[in-house]
Amino acid sequence: xxxxxxxxxxxxxxxxxxxxxxxxxxxxxxxxxxxxxxxxxxxxxxxxxxxxxxxxxxxxxxxxxxxxxxxxxxxxxxxxxxxxxxxxxxxxxxxxxxxxxxxxxxxxxxxxxxxxxxxxxxxxxxxxxxxxxxxxxxxxxxxxxxxxxxxxxxxxxxxxxxxxxxxxxxxxxxxxxxxxxxxxxxxxxxxxxxxxxxxxxxxxxxxxxxxxxxxxxxxxxxxxxxxxxxxxxxxxxxxxxxxxxxxxxxxxxxxxxxxxxxxxxxxxxxxxxxxxxxxxxxxxxxxxxxxxxxxxxxxxxxxxxxxxxxxxxxxxxxxxxxxxxxxxxxxxxxxxxxxxxxxxxxxxxxxxxxxxxxxxxxxxxxxxxxxxxxxxxxxxxxxxxxxxxxxxxxxxxxxxxxxxxxxxxxxxxxxxxxxxxxxxxxxxxxxxxxxxxxxxxxxxxxxxxxxxxxxxxxxxxxxxxxxxxxxxxxxxxxxxxxxxxxxxxxxxxxxxxxxxxxxxxxxxxxxxxxxxxxxxxxxxxxxxxxxxxxxxxxxxxxxxxxxxxxxxxxxxxxxxxxxxxxxxxxxxxxxxxxxxxxxxxxxxxxxxxxxxxxxxxxxxxxxxxxxxxxxxxxxxxxxxxxxxxxxxxxxxxxxxxxxxxxxxxxxxxxxxxxxxxxxxxxxxxxxxxxxxxxxxxxxxxxxxxxxxxxx
Numbered sequence: 001x002x003x004x005x006x007x008x009x010x011x012x013x014x015x016x017x018x019x020x021x022x023x024x025x026x027x028x029x030x031x032x033x034x035x036x037x038x039x040x041x042x043x044x045x046x047x048x049x050x051x052x053x054x055x056x057x058x059x060x061x062x063x064x065x066x067x068x069x070x071x072x073x074x075x076x077x078x079x080x081x082x083x084x085x086x087x088x089x090x091x092x093x094x095x096x097x098x099x100x101x102x103x104x105x106x107x108x109x110x111x112x113x114x115x116x117x118x119x120x121x122x123x124x125x126x127x128x129x130x131x132x133x134x135x136x137x138x139x140x141x142x143x144x145x146x147x148x149x150x151x152x153x154x155x156x157x158x159x160x161x162x163x164x165x166x167x168x169x170x171x172x173x174x175x176x177x178x179x180x181x182x183x184x185x186x187x188x189x190x191x192x193x194x195x196x197x198x199x200x201x202x203x204x205x206x207x208x209x210x211x212x213x214x215x216x217x218x219x220x221x222x223x224x225x226x227x228x229x230x231x232x233x234x235x236x237x238x239x240x241x242x243x244x245x246x247x248x249x250x251x252x253x254x255x256x257x258x259x260x261x262x263x264x265x266x267x268x269x270x271x272x273x274x275x276x277x278x279x280x281x282x283x284x285x286x287x288x289x290x291x292x293x294x295x296x297x298x299x300x301x302x303x304x305x306x307x308x309x310x311x312x313x314x315x316x317x318x319x320x321x322x323x324x325x326x327x328x329x330x331x332x333x334x335x336x337x338x339x340x341x342x343x344x345x346x347x348x349x350x351x352x353x354x355x356x357x358x359x360x361x362x363x364x365x366x367x368x369x370x371x372x373x374x375x376x377x378x379x380x381x382x383x384x385x386x387x388x389x390x391x392x393x394x395x396x397x398x399x400x401x402x403x404x405x406x407x408x409x410x411x412x413x414x415x416x417x418x419x420x421x422x423x424x425x426x427x428x429x430x431x432x433x434x435x436x437x438x439x440x441x442x443x444x445x446x447x448x449x450x451x452x453x454x455x456x457x458x459x460x461x462x463x464x465x466x467x468x469x470x471x472x473x474x475x476x477x478x479x480x481x482x483x484x485x486x487x488x489x490x491x492x493x494x495x496x497x498x499x500x501x502x503x504x505x506x507x508x509x510x511x512x513x514x515x516x517x518x519x520x521x522x523x524x525x526x527x528x529x530x531x532x533x534x535x536x537x538x539x540x541x542x543x544x545x546x547x548x549x550x551x552x553x554x555x556x557x558x559x560x561x562x563x564x565x566x567x568x569x570x571x572x573x574x575x576x577x578x579x580x581x582x583x584x585x586x587x588x589x590x591x592x593x594x595x596x597x598x599x600x601x602x603x604x605x606x607x608x609x610x611x612x613x614x615x616x617x618x619x620x621x622x623x624x625x626x627x628x629x630x631x632x633x634x635x636x637x638x639x640x641x642x643x644x645x646x647x648x649x650x651x652x653x654x655x656x657x658x659x660x661x662x663x664x665x666x667x668x669x670x671x672x673x674x675x676x677x678x679x680x681x682x683x684x685x686x687x688x689x690x691x692x693x694x695x
Contacts, residue, residue: 009049016090017045023082024074037072044068051102052093059105066109070117075155077259080110084263096275104267111260115234118156122253125150125158126238157233157254163210163247165190177233177256179226195222195230205237212247215239220257232261274347276324277331285346285354289410292358293401302366302398304355304373305413309391309425311351318386325383326390327351333376338369354413363398363430370394370428378426391426393417398430412436441487446498448484453508457483460515461684464693465533465655465677468669473693475531475565477677478516479684480508496537505537510549517557517564519687524559526694533565533595538572541580547587554590565593565616573612581612588613595655599643610650617647619673621658627667628660637667644672 020041021034044065051062069079084103093099128147151158157174161167167185175182178193202221208214216238223231233254240249272284280288292301308330315323327347334345334353342358355373360366377392395416397409404412412431420429452458462476482490499505513534520532540546554561566587573584573596584594595616619640626636640656647654656668659678668676682689 012092013042013045013049016049016086017042019090020045020083020086023086024069024072024079027074027076027078027082040068040072048087048091048102048106051105052091052095052098057098057101059101059108062102062105063109063112066106066111067113069110070113075114075117077256080107081259081263083110096270100267100270103263107260107263107267111257115255118253118255121150121154121156122236125154125251125253157256159185159190159252159254161190161250161252163250165206168249174254177225177231177254178223193223195224198222206250209237209239209250210247212239212241212245223254230258231256232258274331277328277347279331279335279353280344280346282346282348285344285348285356286406288344288356288358289406292356293406293409295358295401297402299358299401300360300362300399301401301409302357302360302363302396303409303413304357304366304370304394304396304428305348305410305417306353306355306373306392306394307417308351308377309393309421311390314388314390318384322383322386322388326381326388329381329383330377330390333379334373337372337376360398363396366396366398367428367430370396374426374428393420393425394428395420396428396430415439442498445484445487445490445495446502449495449499449502449504449508452482452484453504453511457485458508458511459483460512460519462516462519462532462687462690463677463684464682464690465531465675466681467675468656468665468673473528473530473690474675475533476520476690477533477567477684478512478519478535480512500537500539503539505539506543509535509537509540510553513550514553514557517553517559520563521557521559522687523690523694526691528694529560529563530690530694531563531565531593532559533567535597536566536568536572538568541568541572541583544579547583550587550592551590554592561591562593565595567595567597567618569597570599573614585613588615598657599647614650614652616653616655617643618655618657619643621678624656624658624664624668624678627664629663632667632670637671640668640673641671648672 017038021038024037024041047061047065051057066080066083069075069083084107087103087106088099091099091102093102125147128150151169151171154171154173157171157177159167159170159174167188167190170182170185172182175185178185198221202219205214205217205219209217216236218234218236221233221235223233225231234257235252235254237250237252239247240251242248272281272287273279274281289301292299295301308326311323311326314326330351331345331347331353334355338345338355344356346354346356348354355369357366357369373394374392377390381388381390395413395418397413397416399409415436416429416431419435420427423429459481461479461481463479464473465475465477466472467474480492480496482495484490496505499508516532516534520529523530543549554564573594588594593615594613595618596614597618598620599617623636623640623643626634627640631637632641644654653675654673656664656673656676657678659665659668659676659680661680664678665676665680682693
């Protein structure tokens with residue numbers, strides 16, 4: 001195994017052990033020889049090196065490293081401080097979070113072992129005090145001598161007060177903690193050294209003790225040193241009663257844990273803040289969000305979940321250094337704009353940020369905040385000589401804390417952010433339960449489609465295409481439907497788009513094509529073979545195996561290729577170049593007909609159109625709708641006339657869609673359209689509905 005930089009594992013351990021031994025040697029007396037110490041530290045260093053990449057991370061072995069330090073009698077604060085600092089600089093771990101976890105585990109083991117050692121000393125002191133009170137005079141003197149020896153030389157601070165809090169005696173360790181001499185502290189009230197920011201409730205323990213209601217308590221407490229700086233301590237106080245059982249003295253033992261407290265605060269800050277921007281991270285945000293949802297009835301919260309539009313392009317083109325600097329600038333702007341009591345800005349990762357607003361007054365407050373955020377982020381940023389302008393998309397969720405859970409609220413914010421992206425970016429979108437329900441329904445349909453195709457839930461309806469000259473049947477259009485077991489009969493507008501997104505349109509389209517061809521051959525047995533039109537999606541045209549698949553169906557079913565017409569939308573066929581266009585030409589070479597569906601609704605290049613392998617144009621129903629009045633002078637009538645003239649100039653047949661009235665049919669006949677389909681002639685229906693047209 002090698003370290004992150006390629007150094008051998010043994011080399012890493014040896015180098016770390018040597019540096020560690022040097023650090024510990026400067027922190028106090030070394031009870032063992034240098035060689036023996038090196039061997040002990042070598043084993044502990046191996047545990048730390050192994051912890052860099054062990055999965056999952058187990059803190060227990062690392063905590064025992066801290067315990068072993070105490071066992072080796074390295075109990076000074078400098079020993080653990082130097083060890084933690086050495087881990088951070090020499091352990092060679094690229095994972096910052098793993099490195100922080102190793103530092104925290106070593107500190108935890110050290111503190112636990114040190115506390116256990118101190119508790120033992122405290123208990124010995126307490127027993128000595130009791131023996132001094134209850135023993136015989138000679139035993140009392142002996143015990144007092146022992147106590148005095150321990151009192152004077154103890155590493156922890158010890159102070160004795162009367163029931164008013166007046167210091168009667170302190171040892172050198174406690175005086176040094178407060179930066180005074182022992183004689184300067186005698187006859188001074190301990191209250192003078194208490195930190196003013198500590199809550200007054202802590203005084204309650206002292207009051208209970210002098211009232212005789214408590215014999216012992218242990219708390220974390222701040223004192224104020226001579227220079228006013230805080231002294232963080234663990235304080236254990238025991239009550240000494242007189243011969244009548246009344247409170248007489250209070251003996252306090254004080255352990256200085258300022259360095260441990262600062263280290264703990266630093267590690268906590270690292271664990272809850274983003275290392276790049278300094279903002280809160282996902283962990284801190286999640287903690288605050290859950291706390292907000294534990295609020296009182298009627299409390300409301302809001303989320304502004306945002307990410308930068310086009311950030312990936314900046315990262316990919318200008319590099320991650322520029323990208324990181326941009327994130328830092330955006331973080332600073334958000335912090336200045338948003339941070340206030342009851343609000344939190346956090347970086348969730350990548351280019352995603354979230355603003356938590358506690359105690360919101362309604363969606364209007366979030367909208368106003370989102371508008372300000374969009375305006376602030378839109379201001380140009382100068383990064384490494386590049387003038388960058390970015391925008392953001394924001395998802396807004398605002399609700400009562402009793403209407404949903406934190407997880408549901410975060411999920412809805414994520415969904416809403418996606419809506420803002422889909423709706424065009426550089427905007428905000430608010431959560432809409434109805435839209436969300438529609439999105440869920442779309443996802444449900446998308447997930448159900450593959451199995452639905454296997455279960456044969458899809459079926460095909462057919463609509464006649466009729467000659468406008470004599471009313472005879474010329475062909476039929478095959479229209480796929482879905483008999484959904486839960487949602488009922490679904491038209492293609494509900495699922496064709498999903499099929500194209502997922503790629504299922506390829507197998508579904510081939511199934512529709514083969515089904516329609518087989519039905520056409522069944523009609524052929526009556527003596528007439530109508531042309532069957534089948535819609536072809538742009539995704540299908542781009543499929544490399546389209547032509548062989550269609551040829552295989554034609555051969556398998558036995559349908560004459562000239563009886564098959566494939567319909568593509570205007571936008572799809574105008575985008576065909578290269579291989580897709582070649583596929584259409586090969587289909588035409590097989591005598592398959594090609595038609596442009598919904599003609600007139602897209603953007604056609606007429607010069608390009610005349611070179612396409614097309615046989616027919618289908619005029620969009622939106623133009624036919626305008627022919628209801630039956631006037632040849634209407635705008636729609638003139639457009640249709642132009643389209644028919646264009647098609648005939650290109651020697652293409654014209655099929656009008658959506659014909660519903662006799663006036664429309666008559667006007668189309670007058671204009672010169674060749675054929676039509678629509679409810680005037682027949683609605684789409686099962687194959688049996690076509691049979692009367694054939695006979």
